[in-house]
Amino acid sequence: MSKLDMALSRLDAAMARLDSAVEDSSSRGYQDRDLLQTELAVLRQTYTLLQTEARLVSDRLDDVIGRMHTVTEGA
Numbered sequence: 001m002s003k004l005d006m007a008l009s010r011l012d013a014a015m016a017r018l019d020s021a022v023e024d025s026s027s028r029g030y031q032d033r034d035l036l037q038t039e040l041a042v043l044r045q046t047y048t049l050l051q052t053e054a055r056l057v058s059d060r061l062d063d064v065i066g067r068m069h070t071v072t073e074g075a
Contacts, residue, residue, distance in 0.1 A: 004058045008051060015047055 022036050 002058075004054055008054065011047060011051070015044065018043060 018040055022033070022040050
């Protein structure tokens with residue numbers, strides 16, 4: 001498993017814990033439930049953006065590494 005995959009896996013687990021915390025607070029009737037749900041929505045959007053960026057960077061790095069191998073093999 002690559003470092004990117006491990007990081008994304010940890011991020012998935014963190015998001016699941018946040019979802020669970022919001023659900024727990026909702027079931028307990030906390031007054032700040034709306035605030036928590038708003039913050040969670042923002043975190044989900046940020047997570048989605050970061051996940052997309054991480055995959056893009058990973059793909060670009062793979063391309064660069066592939067080109068470097070091609071150049072060094074031809075030298």
